[in-house]
Amino acid sequence: MRQMNVAAVQMISVPEVDANLVAARRGIEAAVAQGAEMVLLPEYFGTLGASLSERRAACENDGDGVQQHFLSDAARTHRIYVIGGCVPIRAGDKEERARSACLVYSPSGERLARYDKIHLFKFAQGEEVYDEAQMIEAGDATVAFDAPCGQVALSICYDLRFPELYRRFGDVALMVVPAAFTATTGKAHWEILLRARAIENQCYVLAAGQGGRHPNGRETYGHSMLIDPWGQIVSCLPQGEGVVTGVVDPARIDEVRRWLPALQHRKW
Numbered sequence: 438m439r440q441m442n443v444a445a446v447q448m449i450s451v452p453e454v455d456a457n458l459v460a461a462r463r464g465i466e467a468a469v470a471q472g473a474e475m476v477l478l479p480e481y482f483g484t485l486g487a488s489l490s491e492r493r494a495a496c497e498n499d500g501d502g503v504q505q506h507f508l509s510d511a512a513r514t515h516r517i518y519v520i521g522g523c524v525p526i527r528a529g530d531k532e533e534r535a536r537s538a539c540l541v542y543s544p545s546g547e548r549l550a551r552y553d554k555i556h557l558f559k560f561a562q563g564e565e566v567y568d569e570a571q572m573i574e575a576g577d578a579t580v581a582f583d584a585p586c587g588q589v590a591l592s593i594c595y596d597l598r599f600p601e602l603y604r605r606f607g608d609v610a611l612m613v614v615p616a617a618f619t620a621t622t623g624k625a626h627w628e629i630l631l632r633a634r635a636i637e638n639q640c641y642v643l644a645a646g647q648g649g650r651h652p653n654g655r656e657t658y659g660h661s662m663l664i665d666p667w668g669q670i671v672s673c674l675p676q677g678e679g680v681v682t683g684v685v686d687p688a689r690i691d692e693v694r695r696w697l698p699a700l701q702h703r704k705w
Contacts, residue, residue, distance in 0.1 A: 438610065438687040441586035443475045444468035445645035445681045447661040447674050450479075450617075451652050452487035454495055458507050460678065465511050465519070468680045475518040475584065476511075479645040479661070480537075480594045480617040482522050486653035492572060496525040496535045500548075505540065513546030518584060522615025522645060523554065523593055528574045537573050539591045539615060541582055552580035552591035556599055565621060569595075579605050586610045586685040594618065597630045603638055608700070611685050614644040623658020628670075636668040639694050641685045648676045666693040 446464030450457045461482050468476045483504040484495045497505060504524045512519040521540045528534040537554040553576025557569040579602065581590045587610025594616035596602055603612060612634060618627050623646075635642040641664065648659020662673040663683035671683040694700060 438587045439585050440687070441474050441584065441685045442472045443477070443586075443611070443643055443663065443683060443685055444471065444473035445477045445643050445661040445663065446479065446482075447646055447648045447659055447677070447679050447681065448479050448482055449649035449651060449657070449678060450481055450483070450485035450647060452484055452491055454483050454503060457483050457485075458503070461507070462511065464678065464680055465515065468682060469515045469517060471680065471682045473517060473680075473682055475520070475589075477520045477613050477615055477643055477645040478522045479647050480522040480615045481647065482615075483524060485617060485647060486651040486655055489572060492525065493533065493535070496527050499526050499551075505548075508540055508542050509546040509548065512542035512544060516544040518543060518549075520591075520613055520615070525573075526551075526553075533572070534574045535572060536576060537569070537593060539580075539593050539613075541589075541591070550580050550582040550591065552576065552593070553578070554593040554596065555579075555602065556595045558595040560619070560622065562621060565619070567619070581606055581609060584611070587687055587690075589613060597634065598626075600634065600637060603634050606638070609638070609640050610687060610690060611641045611643060612638065614642060616644060617647040618658045620656040620658050623660065627658055627660055628662075631662065632664055632668045632670070635664040635666060639666045639697070639700055640690060641665055643685075645681075648674070648678070666690050
């Protein structure tokens with residue numbers, strides 16, 4: 438295992454897929470210019486704020502679709518790992534249902550992994566109401582993949598509130614959290630939860646968020662960040678489009694685990 442330069446792209450996605458892919462390409466290019474070998478895009482990077490019918494129209498078949506081709510092409514063009522925060526993949530023959538899939542592509546453009554979001558967001562406070570289960574079908578399996586820095590564990594947004602999910606991964610170097618946290622929930626809990634996951638598991642956490650006001654009026658919290666195994670924030674972007682970069686260092690992971698061998702002390 439070796440050090441690896443990683444980046445999170447923060448976006449303010451709109452309903453139109455083509456416009457979002459232009460913005461995502463801009464973010465990936467900026468990250469690569471800063472030396473990134475692995476780039477994480479946020480949840481709903483391809484479309485956000487559309488009506489239910491528009492979101493269904495943006496769904497793709499597994500292995501074929503404009504968002505998936507974009508991710509593969511970006512990885513191959515720049516010879517990097519690209520993690521697409523989520524792509525709506527049709528759930529088998531169910532035209533009305535989709536899986537929210539986090540997709541990973543290798544530097545050759547090959548798809549390495551697919552994780553389907555397990556925990557579906559539901560929130561209601563006054564006029565602010567969300568319910569992903571209206572369209573999304575929950576996944577049921579954890580997924581990690583091998584990278585030069587070590588194993589990388591996949592999760593999406595609302596998963597962050599369920600520490601038992603992350604404990605299932607065991608010894609990993611990096612956990613990624615593509616997200617579209619609302620301004621309300623993000624302000625209250627985002628940083629706390631991210632730092633807790635890093636501290637509990639003594640590994641790096643890379644989070645890519647949506648960060649601004651979207652055309653439908655929705656406001657997302659942003660604050661994309663990289664956190665080290667001691668829970669320290671390495672870099673953070675509060676709001677707006679941009680990138681967060683840093684290094685995942687296996688030696689730092691080993692150091693923290695020597696200082697405090699908490700993982701060895703687990704009882705269950």
